[in-house]
Amino acid sequence: MQDKIELDNVSHHFDTGHERIELFHGLSCVIRADTTLAIVGPSGAGKSSLLSIAAGLEKPVGGAVRFTIDGAEVDALMMRASSGFIFQQFHLMPELDAIGNLALPLRLKGRRDAFDIAASWLEKVGLKDRAQHRPHQLSGGEQQRIAVARAFVTGPRFIFADEPTGNLDMRTSDVVAGLMFDCARETGCGLVIVTHSSTLAKRADATLMLENGKMRAAA
Incomplete structure (x- = not known):
């Protein structure tokens, strides 16, 4: 059975000091590995x-989320351990x-070959000659390429990326986006991206629009 994430009638809100902000209500979808998915929508929609x-x-305030890895339902902790993350800030x-x-x-997982694997991924993202450089010695695009490689290095089942090109210029964004999608397809990893970029979203196999608390497939 394919690795997948099932959202079943999921709702979410948060409370401020003065009011409750309803983000979305009754969302259902299935996200499968081996596919790339973009989530788009206006700011504040809850993407x-x-x-x-x-x-x-994060747990929704309503509905259920089910995670399946290797044909077995797993908890959120196991799901996180089977995932990689890319953010707008490189971290x-x-x-x-x-x-x-x-x-x-890799070292945190006890891998003795951590540096060998890391070196192969540095070469894959075109930064072999930057191996000994610290983040402050790298450009923003180079830092994000390192962040992309770090997300993939442990062989995750899913990658979750939140505005991964938001801090980059157009040319660098295109390079980083191409890298993410290429790595996802080469490794068979599911890729879920939140983005404001229509150009980036068009690279995905499918796009979901989140707006006014509802979700629909986008053309």
Whole structure:
């Protein structure tokens, strides 16, 4: 059975000091591995919250989320352990060089070949010659390429990316986007992206529009 995420009648809101903000209500969909999905919509629609719920980082206030890995239903903790994450901010460890940042998640999993795997991914993203550079010595595009590689380095089943090109210029955005989609298709990993970029969304196999608390397939 294919790895998948099932959202069943999911609703979410948050409370401020003065009011309740309803983000969405009664959303249902199935997100499968081996596919790429873009989630688009206006600011404040709840796209990032939906991504967090799908990734098992946040619980919805209503409905159910089911995660299936290797044909078995797993909990949110196992889902997170089987996922990689890419954010608008790069979140690299400033005290580690590029190869150290890539090796870290592998070392945390006890992999003795962490640096060998990290080196192969550095080469894959075209940054072999930046292995000993720390984040402050890298451009924004180079840092995000490291962040992309770090998300894939442990062999995840799903990658969740929240505005991954939001801090990049148009040319660099195109390079990083191409890298993400190429890596997802080469590894058979599911890729779910929240984006404001229609250009980026068009690269995905499918696009969901989240607007006014509802979700629909976008053309």
